[in-house]
Amino acid sequence: MSDYTIVKESPLGGAEHEFDGVTVSEVVDQSLVMIAMPNGKAEEIEAAMSKSCGLSVPAMGQSTQSADGSITLWRLQKNQVLAYYAYESDDAEANIAERFNAPSAYYTDQSDTWAMIRVSGERSRDILERICPIDLDPSVFTLGSVSRTIMEHIGTIIYRDGDDSYVLLTMRSFGRSMLHAIEVSVENVL
Amino acid sequence: MSKTKYSALKVLKEALTGHKGWEPAWRDAEPKADGYDVIIVGGGGHGLATAYYLAENHGITNVAVLEKGWIGGGNVGRNTTIIRSNYLLPGNEPFYEMSMQLWENLEQDLNYNAMVSQRGIMNLIHSDAQHDAFMRRGNAMLFADAGCEYLNKKEVKERYPFLDMDNARFPIQGALAQPRGGTVRHDAVAWGYARAASDLGVDIIQNCEVTGFNIENGKCLGVQTTKGDIKAGRVGVCVAGSSSRVMAKAGINLPIESHVLQAFVTEGLKPVLDNVITFGAGHFYCSQSDKGGLVFGGDIDAYNTYAQRGNLPIVEDVCSGGMAIMPMVGRVRLLRMWGGIMDMSMDGSPFIDKTDIQELFFNGGWCYGGFKATPASGYCYAHLLATDEPHEVATAYRLDRFRRGEMIDEKGVGAQPNLH
Amino acid sequence: MIINHPLLGPRDSEEFVYLGSADLINRPTNWESEEAAEDFYQYLYIRENIAGDNRELWYHEQGDQSWLVVTRCTLTHEIKSVELAQDVSRAQGRSK
Amino acid sequence: MSQINRIDGGLIDQTKSVSFTFNGQILRGYEGDTLASALLANNKHLVGRSFKYHRPRGIVTAGSEEPNAIMEIGRGAYKEPNTRATITQLYNGLEANSQNHRGPLGFDFMAITDFFSPFLSAGFYYKTFMWPKAFWEKVYEPAIRHSAGLGKLSMLEDPDTYDKGFRYCDILVIGAGATGLSAALTAAESGARVILADEDFVMGGRLNSETNEINGIAGSEWAKQAVTKLAAMDNVTLMADTTIFGAYDHGIYGAIENRADEARADSSKPRQVNWRIYTKRTILCAGATERAIAFGNNDRPGIMMASAVRTYLNRFAVATGQRVSVYTNNDDGWQTAKDLTDKGVKVVAVIDSRSIDPVMSIEGAEIFMSTDVTDTKGRRVIKSIMLSNGKTIPTDTLAVSGGWNPNLHLTCHHRGIPKWNEELVTFLPDSSVPVGMSVAGRAKGTMVLSDAIVEGHNEGNVVAADLGFKTSDSKPATTASVAYNVTAKWGVPSGKNRAWVDYQNDVTAKDIKLANQEGFKSVEHVKRYTTLGMATDQGKTANVLAIGIMADNMDQTIEETGTTIFRPPYNPVAMGAFAGRRRGMEFYPTRYTPTHKWSEEQNAIFVEVGMWYRSQWFPQPGETFWRDSVDREVRQTRESVGICDVTTLGKIDLKGTDVSEFLNRLYVNAFAKVPVGKTRYGLMLREDGIAMDDGTTARLSENHFVMTTTTANAVNVYRHMQFCHQCLWPDLDVHMISVTEQYAQYAVAGPNSRKLLQKIVDPEHDISNEAFPYMGAGEISICDGIPARLFRISFSGELAFEIAVPTRYGDSLIRVLMEAGEEFNAIPYGTEALGAMRIEKGHAAGPELNGQTSAYDLGMGGMVSGKKDFIGYTLGLREGMQRDDRMQMVGFKPVNKSALLDAGHSMAGAHLVNLRDKPDTFTDQGWISSSIYSPIFGHYIGLGYIKGGHSRKGETVRAVDLVRGQDIEVEICSPHFYDPQGECLRV
Structure with missing residues (x-):
């Protein structure tokens, strides 16, 4: 202690x-995590996100929601998405990585x-x-x-x-x- | 050559006789069939000054100045009229100081009142780091006998009580002033040099665009123009703003980009500002013309262009710089804005040099220092054209300095012209 | 000015930072050769500075942080095309 | 009633009286008046003085082109000079004062200049005032400056606010006259998003000034109904009192929306809003401006544009005189005579320069065809006119029409050049208009109203259809067709009398002639030589007239003569409006560090570093001078432990399988094999071989690095790295993101730093010297699981760490560190102490990394790898970059240790010369870049550059500071003053 x-x-x-x-x-009350998608891994990552959370990669300038509505994905850059979601602990990076179950992505907490x-x-x-x-x-x-x-x-x-x-x-x-x-x-x- | 001497007496006489005795300020010439000893391409301030000094200093009078449009229509007619010699680096400071000395005697030399007004120029200081940098600069100026003066915050406030000293985002700590700096009536510089050169026998040929160079075996023999081919013993290009376009006709690519610098003038006001103020932290500099308009400018528009017009972001930036230090200008209306095309060089410093083509010389890359450099540029270019040797204050202005790694980079921003 | 971003559509140029000629993509790779000094000199310092269609690099700093190759007329400011610099770079044979 | 010129009717509200003052006299007007119309209603003809000759001047126009009636409006800090009375909406309490005269307006002392006018011809000042040399600045120029200039500035801070805004539309319609309204109606009915803007505070354009009927009702009424209809549509934005001042690239237009002063009287709302309007297409329907004719003494009060006389009559119910004459070269001038007669105002004469039959009959008026006005009489207001047939006609208003010029200004904003049209005797826009702009109505030269309406109507549809909207099937409004015929008339031979071309700047036909005579033949030369068209009206009434006069002078066509073009702004725009909110503290946004609140509580002194505010030092009770605090902070840090917020340093997270290779190409030194858990110092060059930035990069895991940059270069370095990745090596697997703001990062420096940190680092993380040596890095936790990053790096030269936590914990962390540090007398230190310690340690920073120095100059040549390509390698090898006599960084200490102690300032900025040299540019050896008083050594020390410095250590030179009058001897030494072996770092 x-x-x-x-x-x-x-x-x-x-x-x-x-x-x-x-x-x-x-x-x-919102956290923000950047998910970078390496070259050639975008499909694999999207499939994993889709499977784990029902998320698809939004079009540029748009957003998508997870199946349960708890996570919003923003697309501001070609090779990355941002997860915007209600979460208040300081381990959003690990949390979202775990929820997405897409290990080939790189996660960086931006909250x-x-x-x-x-x-x-x-x-x-x-x-x-x-x-x-x-x-x-x-x-x-x-x-x-x-x-x-x-x-x-x-x-x-x-x-x-x-x-x-x-x-x-x-x-x-x-x-x-x-x-x-x-x-x-x-x-x-x- | 009958030189009509300008004087108060002459003005008086003409006033009483209906102004019938005034002759053209310069002869409107047509190209000579057998060519010239020297052709200067470009009838701007630098070109006309070069022609004048060729004739006056070196006795070379079989000279033509070729101008695409009307003389003085380039950057000498589109600037903020400031003169100063407050440079930092040894490659620059003696050159600009020589220019300042030539300004100081210009009216008597040319018998033309270009209204050289040494009202002083003041660079505001906003931070300790800037303070140290300005001390370095001030000492460089004093080492070159250019004169300068440090003003502390109290002194700045006493002289200019309207400055926003404390409330500003970047409070003013002091200033480095050059009392000999000031302004000049820009158009008159071109006219004065044209008149004086013309009187010495120089042909000033307007509406004569150079469309090519006659080059044989690596030697330039003359120029092709919209008024036909003209032979020349030597050709000096002096077309800052269009340097790349013109030199491309000789197959030469330059370490230069063209950018637009906007400048602004407000409606006329009774006197409010008796010197030049520069606000480096806010990219704003300002003086008041004799007619009463506040003349000011700021940064370049930052993209390559040959269009003599700028866009809104810089207009807003510059005006906010003005409001930040002089919040009393809020209700002053901006009357005119214009854009001049700058030869932005790769280190922010100019060129006065020979080229790889024999008898073809080049003067350009003035960035936004061109106006104040006009007399020295003409003086040194004439020296080079007449003697084959660079003038001692212009030895650093070589075209091959980047190949050799001898940059003259006052701002220290490297090979990115829009940052200089 | 308005730059029609290939991914984001038209955006005010105030969101961008200008660098210069798109030739800056063609950084010489021959650092060990004898011509390296001359090639790098030409690459960094000498500009065509064309009065006409200029291929130039803009960075969408206040946007998606992509570098773009913009083909823009320096006489009229008309923009003819906008491409991702990364695509252009790859198309010119650059990879790792 | 005092409004002796007021008649019935008009578009003003004669039941609502408004009180105002002119030169202190209380006057009344009505709601809906402009200041000019109210002055004329009160028979105030003399309203100002001209720029050069101080001639008495009256109101000439009824619009923004007004050259004469410019005044100071308001008082105190609200005073606005040079304001056109013709577009100033009248409000209760308005204070107007005429300007540019000494003594009362009626007896201007400066009017003596008019007597001397023969000496003050165009360009006279270029020919004189040259002797004696020193007199220009001291005598002549001040005299000229005081007589020149127009209005007076209050010299007080503008108390009003301004704002900026952004609007989008499919179609911008500029001008809400008959043409603009017609275009806006069809464009809006098509479903397009439409913005309709007009500079007048009442939309309707000249319909409000004329008597035309449209669709069977008064034109002004039709306009009102059209505006009402548009206002009700969701896809339409109406912007009255809004001037489109400029056309910029790619469909961007600048607009200034004015808020009538009265409307803001009780609120703090912005005076003006600077709108940036993004358009797909624009229809310019800006109408036309009437021009004058240059005849003798054509500048007297009471001589007005014929259209202005109609505006005052029809819109403002003001008869400007009781015996009016009209002088015209076109049909439209006759309309003024007709409207006056219809309203019962006596027209005494119509003079038409053309050899045609009278256009109409005007009851009670003498008609003179093929006749010109040659001279006028009357000092404060016109009394009579003289005609070319020798007749003199007593008159109290002369309405002049020299024909109409389309308002094509915005078509020139992309440097388009108008084309001369011989039939209409004016310039018209051609195809060189800005991309996306089309022109309709009188702005295009369609001078007949009925045609202009159809043109506007059709253009609205055509443009909407181009954009893919369904066209409107409504019909254009109808009105009677009234012909417009005109024959050129520029100047009238006027003998010894002067004929004004540019009223405000006092340019006469003779000045133009003299300029031509002296070889100033291009339009631009004439403009610059005479100042023609450079007054506040920007030549709106003068330019075309002057070109006509030049053509006459030089006996050439107008095409041969050429034209000037128009640049923004269409009308002058207040600087405050361009600045918007950006003034005072709002000039730039401010960035606050995580410790800002806590530092405020400690009474820290803040300093702006770029946009950041950082703590400069933390004064303690009893410390009165800044160095008391800074010296203490240095000493205490070096003796025990100090804490400094270094959050502002750039932090970039790099992830990917190729990051180490990427770093290897960015830094001069090897980065391919940095072990996990280690930090390495790196120096980055620009491609030209000059140092760009330095910092440390830590490898947190195999594919995860975190880089630091200097505060100043954080943005540039990130941009540079993106360039290198996207443009040079696009397939490297590198992903970067700025984490500058994600982490609050503090330096904990001093011999007790480890002990302090050990109190808060969770026990499972061993940070002992063995487990966590110098240059170690790791992800740890503190205070029961708070995630943190720890780096054992030092800027101060002491045993030191930098600790980073998610920024949400930043405020709490500084408090915890201070609390935990209490037993060690831990202190916070600011940027001054930070700077002092880095100079003692000999670290280069901003003043040394000034963009002019190479790795070799910095003494880091040994770091530069020759075994790899990296940015800046090849060009760094150029001969000039390798010269032995380059400016090289070394340390400097005064030979006399007490030097400068009394002066109280450092050596920074001094230049270096050899002991026996006289200081000048050619003996200059270098300069001191950074210098402080070192509390550790007890004297000033400095870093700086001197020619060939690396091999001159031990030599004595002079540091000469001519600015501050110092000249001291200094010894060249190693820059590493403090602990040169680096022993403190490794304990």
Whole structure:
């Protein structure tokens, strides 16, 4: 038993703000694991994921869900996918490797790399169009779409997880700047 | 050659007689049938200066300057008008300092008021590392007798109370100033050199595009142009911005890429800024023209291009740099923006050299240092063309320096032109 | 500018970082030969710098981190094609 | 009522009175007015002074092309100079002041320059002010600068905010006049996503200024209905008061949306939004601008464009005079006379330069055909005009029409060149428009309204069909067909009188003539020599007129004369709008380290390192000077243990079967055989053989490595590695990902570092010197199972470790380390102490890895492998890179140990010269790159570069700092000042 206790902390301390028509809140319960697929191994890995979790590799910029709905896969790069799923321990890498049962893939935990902020509500797109260069028209950026871009000079992943709900991921150290950017948008628009 | 001397008295006389006595500033010439001792390809600032110094310093007056369009239409007419000699490396600093000295006497030399204004230039310092780097630079300047002055934070604030000293993302710690730096009325430089060269007998031929070189047995005998072939004892190419295109006609590929540098001017304002300020951390530099517009610029657009226009990201970057240090400019409107094509070389430094083809010479690769270099570039290029020897302040500007590993890389970013 | 990414579709060039000529893919492999010095010099420093269709390397830094070979006219900025540099590299015979 | 020029009607709300001031006088206008229309309603004709001659000037136009009526609006920090009254929406409390005059507007002291105008001809300043030499900066230039310039800047920080935004559409329609509305309607009905933008705060374009009927109702009413219809459609975004200022590559347009000041009066909403609009296609329906004619004294207040007189009359219900004359060279000018007469305003004369029959009859007006205006009288407002037939006509408004120029500006933004059209006497856009743009209506030269509407209607359909949408089957609106005939009329011979071409910049026909005479024959030369077209109106009214005058001067055609083209911005744009939110602290985003919160609690001093904020030092009570803290941090670390947050260093995870081979090609030294559980220092070069970055790479398992980079180069190195992998060696099995942010990483340095760590490392991990020697690496756990990575590496030269934990634990870990370290007097240290210790140890960092130095220069030549190809190998062998007299890195210490102690600054930046040399560029031997006061040695030490330094150790030279006035003797020494044998590292 160690004399010292280490505790965890989310990037933004669980920030949550409600505005008229928009809610801005930190997502604190999700893990993110990168799964790299070596050349020539993609089919083998997809077969294993499919068998173990009912997952298929999504098209670029899209996502798929596991059979039980617990894991979402994002495809932002050709040779890798990202598993986004509700998991709060610090061993997501091992956990997902075990669940996928696809040993020829390389797994890298990214859960602590990102600050995740959800912007939701009927005015969410009006807020986001002030910072997001991606076309968020609902018919273009359909439910489950995911994209990596740059907002306010900050590299950002945007994922649409509901009709009027978007999750923004920025590198953890930028979290405060991104939250501020969203709040300024709210101030400027609402 | 009848040289009309410009003076206040002459202006007075002409005003009273309806301005009937003003003659063309330079002769509009057509190519001579029997050719020239020297042909300068390119009627920009450097080309016209070269022709002037060939005639003035070396007595070589059977010279033609060939210009594709109208003289001064290249980068001498599209820049932010700044002159300075605050370079770091020994390959550069004496050259730019010589240029500064030539600027200081330009009006009297040319009898043309190009409004050389030594209002001073100030580089802001934002970090300890930058401070040390600027001390190194300042000493390099003082070693070359270029003059410089260090201002601490308090002194900067006293001189420029409108600067955002503390609130800024990159607080201002001080500045390295060169009081002799400043601005020049850019177009007038081309016109002044053209007038002075023309008066010494140089033919200035506009709307004459060089379409090829007549090369036999590795020797250049003249040029092909839209006005026919013209013979020449020696050809000096001086077309920064188009260097690769022109030299390709002689079969020469260069260590140069073409990039666009945007520049900007605002609506006229009563005086607000009496010198040149550069904000390195934010890629912004600014002065105020005598007409009142704030003239400013920043980084290049970063992709190869020959189109004289840029895109929005740089416009926004540059303006935000301005707002970051001078938040009082928010309501000042940007009036005009333009793009100049830069010869971006592989180490950020220029070339004044012979080529592998006999009697074909090359001057280019000025990156965005071309305007301030105009007098020295012309002076040294004329020296090389007249004597076959590089001028002592331009010995490093050789085309083969990359083969030899003798780069002159002020910024230290290597063989990537868009980073210089 | 807009770069039509072969996998992601049209994206603002602000997401990309420009490097330079796609000839930089053709890094000489003859480091032990006598011509190596000249070949590497030509490879790194000498540019065609074409006024016309230029094959050039862009990196999708704020995107999928792929290097692309973009064929773009340097006179008009019109983009003629966009390919993954990895594919181009392989097609030019490079592997490990 | 004071609004003596106000008549009934108009598109303003005459029940809603608005109060404003002009030069301090309280005036009233109505809701819907512009500042200009309200001034004219109040019979204010003299509103400003010209740039050079300070001539009295009045309102000339009713749009963004206005050259004269530019003012300072607002007060204090809100003051906005050079604002066009003609497009400033009137609001309650608006404060306007005329500018560019000394003394009152009516008695400008500077108007004396007008008297001297013969001396101030085009280019006069190039010919004089050369003597005496020193007088330019001291006397002439300040005088010129003070008389030049226009409005005054408040010099205060802009209190308003700005924003930016991104919008997408299939079709952008620019201009919401009859043509634009027609195009937008069909485009929208097709189902395409449409954005319709117009610079006016009321959509409708000239329909709001004219009396045309469309579909049997007033044009303005039809426009209103069309806008209502469009507003109700989900696929349409309407952007009024929005100027499309530029056309950029690949269908990107820049737009500035203005928010009327009044609308924002009670809120903190941004003043303007800079929209980046991504389009598939664009239809330019920007209409046309009327141009002037250059006749004698054509610049007096009360001389206005004929179309502007109609706008003020029809839209704003302002009759600008009681006895109006019209001077025209085209049919459209007559419409002004007709509208005035219809509204009961007296038209005294219509003068038409053409030899044709009168276009229509104007009741009560004298008609003069084949006649020109040659001169005018009236100081503060026009009193009379003189005609070429010798007649003098008393008049109080002269409406001038020199014909219409299509607003083709945006078609030139990709450097397209307009084509001259002899029939319409103007330039028209040709096929050189930006890709994806089409032009319709008067912008294209379709001057007849009924044709323009059909053209817009059809273009909307055609473009939608091109994009795959179903075309609309609605019919175009109908209106009567009114002919437009025009005959060129540029300048009128005006004897000794001046005829203005560019009002604001005071360029006259004579100036153009003089420029031509002096050999400035290209349009660009004339523009630059005379400053024509360079005023705030960007030559909108002047340029074509000037080209016509030049053609006349040189007796050549307009085609031979050429044209200038237009560049962005279409209208001037506030710098604040381009900057958007990026100002103050928002200039760049800020990155915070995992220990930031804790460091704030310790009152740390922070320093920005790129985007990062790092702790620079941690002042303790009683420490008043930064070096008190830094010296203590160094000493305490070297004596016991210190902790430093090094999270900002780049960390890259590399996985795959070929990683060791990949690393072997990136680093100068061998990496093929690094054992698992070991870290190796590596130096990376650029291809040109110059040092790029250095760092350590640990092998955590057979196919898993983790690399560190410097903070500054983290992004570049990662990009470089991706380049090497994807472009050079695409089939290597290497997968990399940045884990910089995944781990909080802290250096624990000092003789007690192991003891401290042993208190928190879980007991199953042995970190003794034997089990975990110098350069060891491993995955361990701490504090009961918290996963961690441990590296035994040292930047300080002490026994040291770096420990990394998932960032979620970063804040907690620093607290635990400090708590566990209490018994050792553990201290946190910042970047200053870090830097001091690395200089003592002789490690190169940013100032040494400055992009100009090779591995050999750094003294690492011995590391360079000759047995493999790696990036930078071949070019690093060039003669110039191997010269013995290159600048080589060595250490420097003052001969006199107390040197600089009083001065209080280091040697960094000093240059080196031999003892007896006079400092100049040619005797320059090198420079000091990094220097600190070493608390361990008790004097300043430095790293630096000197020619051939590696073989000059022991030699004495001078470190000369002319900037700060120092000149001291220093000894060249090894850079490894502290523990040169590295014994401390291995204990």
